[in-house]
Amino acid sequence: MKGLWYAYLTLNRKYWIGAAIAFVVVIAAGVLIMVFADDDPASMGAESLMMMIMPWVAPMVLSEAICRDLEANIRRRFAQYSLCAVTHRTYVMFYFTVLLATTAVGLVLAVATILALCGCAQLPLTGSGLISPDDIPFSLFVLAMGNVFTWLMMPLTMELKSHEKAGLVGGLVLGFGVVMPYVLTNISSDGGLQLSMFTVSTEDMLIGSAVMAVVTVIAWLWLLHDVKKGGAV
């Protein structure tokens, strides 16, 4: 597995560099938004929403590398070569460890982004921020969900031999099946979005985590089945 890790890190260096750049750019952009923002946090739905999204940017750049790597390895047949040397289970385990490592680094980046934005930028007059440490649990929860989604895209990428197609299918299912119903059920009577919808109770997080664990296992078994079947590689 060490060799696969070396190959992964070497071949996907651009994503790690990209994530580092995104991390810096996001903090700079966040500070600028705060500096030029109106003083009343209540009237800044769009800005608050952007702040909410910012911690996810750099981690998502890292997550993108996982499926891209699988797709590239299938196309350049390095996946075939690797599977001639390691067992099917080891191959799936390798990608799972990549996912875990990426998630861990992503969580650290997200927390660092939130803390940096809290520390660097307050609204000029009120002195309050558009993002606070209270947002960390929700941010990390969504980030973990994003990485579980990435993991679910792995077998789909193998089946379709394309990360774009897998992303399209997965995106449509996620968009229409999860995000849209969630937004619609949380829309306020005057038709606007409530920022309160971006908070999740501890109970919801526990249920969500259990669902994520089940989805992770299903995706694992699906990926292992695809690798064993061998149609795609």
Add this chain to the structure above:
Amino acid sequence: MENSIEIKGISKKYAQFQLNDVSFSVPCGTVMGFIGENGAGKTTTIRAILGLMKPDSGSITVLGGEAGSLPADVKERIGVVFDGLAFPETLNAVQLDKVMSGIYKNWSSETFFGFMDRFSLPLKKKFRTFSRGMEMRLSMAAALSHDPLLLVLDEPTSGLDPVMRSEILDILLDFMQDETHSILISTHITSDLEHIADYITFIHKGRVVFTEDRNEMREKYRILKCTEEDVQRMDKADIIGMKKTRFTVEVLTAAADKYPDIVADVPSIEDIMVYYVKEG
């Protein structure tokens, strides 16, 4: 272990193609030439041997284990060359050495760099700048650098000039000096097999036509230079394949003894393959 590879009745159905009841064995210490025209099923069979494809039925044993679930220590003893570069083209040889040493426990950097030097391959150039011949040489170098017992080679000499092909064949002969080693080599360039193969398996339209000892093939098959009358009086069952030229009819047969009055030539492996395909 009597056979390095043992294939029993494997079948696999695709929309456009079917592998049908394929069976053959590669005895330990021998070289098996695997021949057939494009799309005959060679690569599909090799993928099944390597556990990259699960057949619908049948069984494959490789180095004593079931092909689909070989443990890592057995897999490590199989050297593989695909019919194209299987390494990321943004890597160079030094980086590949690091990748491989992390994959194969028996990986020898010394052997690998020795082959790189012998094949005149650059160490720091990215593989994307390599020619087809360089890619194949690199693949051979990698396959031979982790102390394999079995080499599975899919068209390893295609795209190579005669000098380099000869060098590769010499390396394979060196490899075969150890009698525990075996090679399965699929190739279009059947003349390569004349020098190294102990057995030949011929696959045609997803079916194995024959698996035969190369020396016995030399004794068994003949091309008879017939007239039309000769062909008429021949037993149709004796005619494997036929090719009409301007003045004669050339007939491939395994029963030349029955026609001692007809001039006979010893066919090459390529001749045998071509005649079988034409008849088919």
